Amino acid sequence: MKNYTNLANCIRFLSIEAVEKAKSGHPGMPMGMADIATVLFHDFLTHNPKDPEWILKDRFVLSNGHGSMLLYSLLYLTGYKKMTLQQIKNFRQLGSITAGHPEYEPDAGIEITTGPLGQGISNGVGMALALKKLAAEQKLKRTPKVYVFCGDGCLMEGISQEAISLAGHLKLDNLILVYDNNKISIDGSTDLSFSDNTNLRFKSVNWNVFSGDGHNHKNIRDLFKKSQKSNKPNLLNFKTTIGFGSPNKSAKASSHGSPLGADEIILTKKKLDWKEAPFHIPAALLKEWRQSSNRNLKIYAQSKQSIKNIKGLKNFSTEVIKLFDAVSSEFKDFNSPQATRKSSEAVLHFINSNIPIFGGSADLTGSNNTKGKQMEIVNHKNFKAQYIHYGVREHGMAAIMNGIASTKLYKTYSGTFLSFADYMKPSLRLAALMNIDPIQVFTHDSIGLGEDGPTHQPIEQLNMLRLIPNSFVFRPCDMMETIACWKAALLIDNAPSFICLSRQNLPQISNKRINISNFKGAYTIYESSKINHITIIATGSEVSLAVEVANLLKEVKIEAKVVSMPCTSLFDSQKNSFKNKLLQSKLSQIFVIEAGSTMYWNKYTNQENIFGIDEFGASAPAKDVFNKYGLTPKRISSTIRKRIK
Numbered sequence: 168m169k170n171y172t173n174l175a176n177c178i179r180f181l182s183i184e185a186v187e188k189a190k191s192g193h194p195g196m197p198m199g200m201a202d203i204a205t206v207l208f209h210d211f212l213t214h215n216p217k218d219p220e221w222i223l224k225d226r227f228v229l230s231n232g233h234g235s236m237l238l239y240s241l242l243y244l245t246g247y248k249k250m251t252l253q254q255i256k257n258f259r260q261l262g263s264i265t266a267g268h269p270e271y272e273p274d275a276g277i278e279i280t281t282g283p284l285g286q287g288i289s290n291g292v293g294m295a296l297a298l299k300k301l302a303a304e305q306k307l308k309r310t311p312k313v314y315v316f317c318g319d320g321c322l323m324e325g326i327s328q329e330a331i332s333l334a335g336h337l338k339l340d341n342l343i344l345v346y347d348n349n350k351i352s353i354d355g356s357t358d359l360s361f362s363d364n365t366n367l368r369f370k371s372v373n374w375n376v377f378s379g380d381g382h383n384h385k386n387i388r389d390l391f392k393k394s395q396k397s398n399k400p401n402l403l404n405f406k407t408t409i410g411f412g413s414p415n416k417s418a419k420a421s422s423h424g425s426p427l428g429a430d431e432i433i434l435t436k437k438k439l440d441w442k443e444a445p446f447h448i449p450a451a452l453l454k455e456w457r458q459s460s461n462r463n464l465k466i467y468a469q470s471k472q473s474i475k476n477i478k479g480l481k482n483f484s485t486e487v488i489k490l491f492d493a494v495s496s497e498f499k500d501f502n503s504p505q506a507t508r509k510s511s512e513a514v515l516h517f518i519n520s521n522i523p524i525f526g527g528s529a530d531l532t533g534s535n536n537t538k539g540k541q542m543e544i545v546n547h548k549n550f551k552a553q554y555i556h557y558g559v560r561e562h563g564m565a566a567i568m569n570g571i572a573s574t575k576l577y578k579t580y581s582g583t584f585l586s587f588a589d590y591m592k593p594s595l596r597l598a599a600l601m602n603i604d605p606i607q608v609f610t611h612d613s614i615g616l617g618e619d620g621p622t623h624q625p626i627e628q629l630n631m632l633r634l635i636p637n638s639f640v641f642r643p644c645d646m647m648e649t650i651a652c653w654k655a656a657l658l659i660d661n662a663p664s665f666i667c668l669s670r671q672n673l674p675q676i677s678n679k680r681i682n683i684s685n686f687k688g689a690y691t692i693y694e695s696s697k698i699n700h701i702t703i704i705a706t707g708s709e710v711s712l713a714v715e716v717a718n719l720l721k722e723v724k725i726e727a728k729v730v731s732m733p734c735t736s737l738f739d740s741q742k743n744s745f746k747n748k749l750l751q752s753k754l755s756q757i758f759v760i761e762a763g764s765t766m767y768w769n770k771y772t773n774q775e776n777i778f779g780i781d782e783f784g785a786s787a788p789a790k791d792v793f794n795k796y797g798l799t800p801k802r803i804s805s806t807i808r809k810r811i812k
């Protein structure tokens with residue numbers, strides 16, 4: 168059998184030296200997983216470093232992202248052009264692609280951003296799902312595989328259970344999870360906090376489970392081989408030694424997250440019989456690494472034909488524009504009161520199987536109204552389908568969607584209640600950070616949901632979402648605005664969108680005013696006169712309330728214009744001249760009405776001009792809850808009247 172030891176040592180010493188030079192980082196994991204990674208990249212992973220974005224390659228996810236130097240070493244050694252030796256030397260420095268934790272850089276071979284533990288496992292599930300769909304649609308002979316590395320920490324995180332449970336249910340047989348079972352985490356031995364029987368845990372959710380020695384190359388090969396042909400997802404549980412090769416720090420938490428130190432590096436080199444200067448890889452070893460992927464060249468060449476037929480998201484925006492021309496003309500005269508979640512469903516009914524979309528809901532399909540009538544349900548016999556029943560797994564769902572979105576093969580959206588956005592937040596943030604474009608449909612978007620009470624009534628969630636950089640929160644007020652928001656969200660391809668929708672019926676008020684083909688996030692929806700004393704900004708269900716307020720104010724000779732602002736970030740990105748003109752009024756007074764926390768709105772006006780809710784809601788019929796918080800036309804108009812005398 169081949170001797171992989173020195174190939175693995177290339178990874179070890181690149182990692183050790185990069186961490187040493189940066190004076191920070193995590194050497195232990197790359198040292199411990201180097202043997203497994205070598206066998207995988209050398210003999211199994213189907214990839215082509217010359218074409219990092221080859222659609223039909225296998226995906227590699229480093230869920231234990233603190234071991235980022237393992238990934239950067241592999242990319243450099245196998246010959247990814249962007250991953251130069253200079254990048255390795257610039258580990259953790261400003262402007263490098265070798266960040267402390269891997270940051271999504273598909274053309275460099277970094278397929279997903281990881282670091283918050285557990286996310287990568289779920290991202291891998293999403294990738295595996297997207298690739299199963301692609302394989303089913305294209306009748307591919309070979310379904311690309313997804314290899315995910317994870318550590319003890321990823322398996323302790325709750326999100327991992329949501330993801331592995333769904334993966335087992337869907338029988339994602341192209342998924343291979345490689346567990347770095349080193350029994351060490353930051354606080355010390357995992358005996359302190361972790362006594363799961365991991366193999367039984369995975370077996371119980373319908374996975375194949377294999378155990379082995381993560382430093383025995385033959386054993387590693389055998390397990391990878393066994394996982395190649397399977398009808399279930401696979402766990403390869405490898406016993407490993409963190410910091411392998413370091414005489415004083417191996418098997419200890421001290422190797423996890425700090426440089427080994429100059430003296431220990433000398434001892435480690437001695438122990439592993441490595442005589443090279445820092446960052447120097449002997450030519451013969453580098454050559455062998457660089458040639459290791461040549462075994463894939465044939466399959467790469469053969470895949471050209473299949474790739475021609477894969478349209479992915481290439482024509483997506485053209486399709487969306489066409490679709491929305493049809494949707495808009497269908498509903499332009501629509502005039503019945505309707506909840507915006509129902510309006511959203513009406514949009515989704517137009518989506519047919521030609522549109523590359525993956526929808527779903529976390530067990531609230533009938534409440535979120537997320538399933539278009541033409542959509543089939545994904546199961547292990549029907550991966551061509553468009554709709555995923557995620558089960559009650561919000562966090563897993565959001566991270567799985569990031570995995571789907573990262574492939575750029577499908578647009579993906581899902582549904583749950585807005586109050587449960589908190590369950591998904593870590594993954595939403597990562598989507599924004601990665602510049603990927605999942606869409607979350609969040610229904611029951613205010614106290615307007617009524618009797619389910621304060622546990623279900625979102626208060627600070629709208630603003631929590633708005634505070635995520637590079638994200639778009641949409642909160643439409645009626646059918647036509649819902650159409651505009653869906654269209655905008657589908658066309659955004661570099662940021663996540665959150666479409667927040669009402670449970671309760673709302674009147675149709677935007678038809679005459681909204682410009683769907685040139686939607687700027689806000690517009691004047693109502694003016695009581697040509698010259699207005701004040702401006703009232705409102706969103707979603709409070710827009711019609713604002714119009715009622717304006718009508719009451721008119722009775723006392725205060726003229727008001729109502730600006731509907733379904734997307735603040737889209738509005739904020741417009742030219743100042745547009746923004747100033749839209750908000751301008753004779754008295755330069757701006758008021759805001761939104762049934763949620765007030766704090767975000769201070770950027771448009773003074774605190775006392777904001778009508779919102781800064782405490783938890785109440786269990787009661789919606790009307791009574793709006794009343795309790797003074798969000799009624801009468802109360803608001805009389806307060807405004809007092810304010811401006």
Ligand SMILES: Cc1ncc(C[n+]2csc(CCOP(=O)(O)OP(=O)(O)O)c2C)c(N)n1
Binds near residue numbers: 352
């Ligand atoms: C969600 C989350 N919580 C905490 C951390 C901080 N953290 C980074 S690594 C780590 C320990 C992980 O242990 P393990 O996965 O076993 O890694 P090993 O030490 O074996 O490399 C922790 C707590 C994190 N990155 N993400």
Ligand SMILES: [Mg+2]
Binds near residue numbers: 350
């Ligand atoms: Mg560990």
